[in-house]
Amino acid sequence: MEIKHPINVYIITGFLGAGKTTALNALLAQFSGSKNVVVENEFGKVNIDATLIAEKIDHLYELTSGCICCSLDNELLEVLGGILGMANRPDNLFIETTGIADVGNIIGMFHLPDVKNHYELIRTICIVDAENVEERLEQVPETGKQISCADVIIINKIKSLTTPALINLYHQLEQANPLAFITISENGEVAVKDLQLSEKPLRQQAPPAPVKHLHKINTVLFESPEAFDLNYLVYVLDFHFNVYPHQLYRIKGYVRAKDSEEKMLVQSTGKYLSIVPAGSWGDMPPSSVLVFIGKELKTATIKRILEPALKK
């Protein structure tokens, strides 16, 4: 009888915009000799991250009907069952959580006997945004939970901090989670060997008790077939991020621009905004889709902010 080895599982967590997808791509590039499956859980109906997975992988599951950490009718367990039925069993499963996931609940699934028989949770990797993690820790309990549950903490976007500030942050994270291996990166570039991935998991015990989910955080989707005036769009997005830094955490999506045939990728995590060309629309009719994530965001407000930037 063929002995089937457990599938290695890596959970990638971290607050909205911390650099999870960026780090996942950097990690996948180092696993190119293996059969890799990715689960992307996005908060909101449109999964932008799935289009940003640059590395070749064997299968991508997009879970967009809710946060996998708190849905009762759990899609993740269905996916785990489905993977076991694949003709060619993968070596590695990478799960990118939503930015507000209670990662303790997801870790807990890998302690269920039926799951444990087939999957081995190797590492829970928390990406923290050096630029704003301290602020997020005060505002969002899930951020603290993600840090405290991690086996590995990657302090990302280190160029945004001075060396003393980085050392200070390192010590704070060390205090928050003395069991974790802490490292630093720019653009999620960390060598797998530095993550000590060949070692046994650092954390063997069951995860801490769940925290109450912060459902004040919501997603607003803005869609329009009309083209944006990009200069005006930059102006309104920059302006509102500056005015509402504690309410608006993340913007991402693709927009149709007035003077370009290409689609434009919009990304913002608070202190910066980037809008860059992202290739042709292919067979899709050009149409903008922007996802806004924040606290108690209202669709009408987002529409009111964006509509002046649309070409008349």
Ligand SMILES: Nc1nc2c(ncn2[C@@H]2O[C@H](COP(=O)(O)OP(=O)(O)OP(=O)(O)O)[C@@H](O)[C@H]2O)c(=O)[nH]1
């Ligand atoms: N300056 C800088 N930007 C970074 C770094 N890492 C990621 N980014 C940028 O930060 C933005 C968010 O990165 P993502 O990898 O999509 O972050 P995420 O955590 O997957 O975001 P969500 O899925 O929305 O929670 C993108 O524009 C990245 O290019 C970094 O180290 N430095």
